[in-house]
Amino acid sequence: MFSITVRDHVMVAHSLRGEVFGPAQQRHGATFLVDATFRRPELDPDGIVVDIGLATAQLAETLADLNHRDLDDHPExxxxxxxxxxxxxxxxxxxxxxxxxGKLGGNAGGLTGLTVTLHESHVAWASYERDL
Incomplete structure (x- = not known):
């Protein structure tokens, strides 16, 4: 399996409900380092997983409406x-x-998986992996 990863970041505010979250129940800020890893079993006709420039741009656009937002007020x-x-x-x-x-180009149809990792800090992060 081949993969490429692109990186960006997003700054948000939010609060979390539930005793398990302790002080994070209060509204607080968070800056997440965001990695998006694209996977495919074979390289495309250009010999790549996906165009890194397009992947970087699409990650930035995906994060744009979250950046500098209070997620408690985000309708989604x-x-x-x-x-x-x-x-x-x-x-x-x-x-x-x-x-x-088709925003990652015509050959992106060969992608079979995607993992997004949010780094909360240098010691803690979480990922979600999905098939495409």
């Missing part, structure tokens, strides 16, 4: 705990929609 996340794990899936699903719409 109403009533949802925007945990790191939840956000990894939401971003992966948004990227998958862009792949399906």
């Amino acid at each position: 996340f109403a009533g949802v705990n925007t945990t790191t794990e939840f956000l990894a899936r939401a971003i992966a699903d948004r990227l998958a929609d862009r792949i399906g719409a």
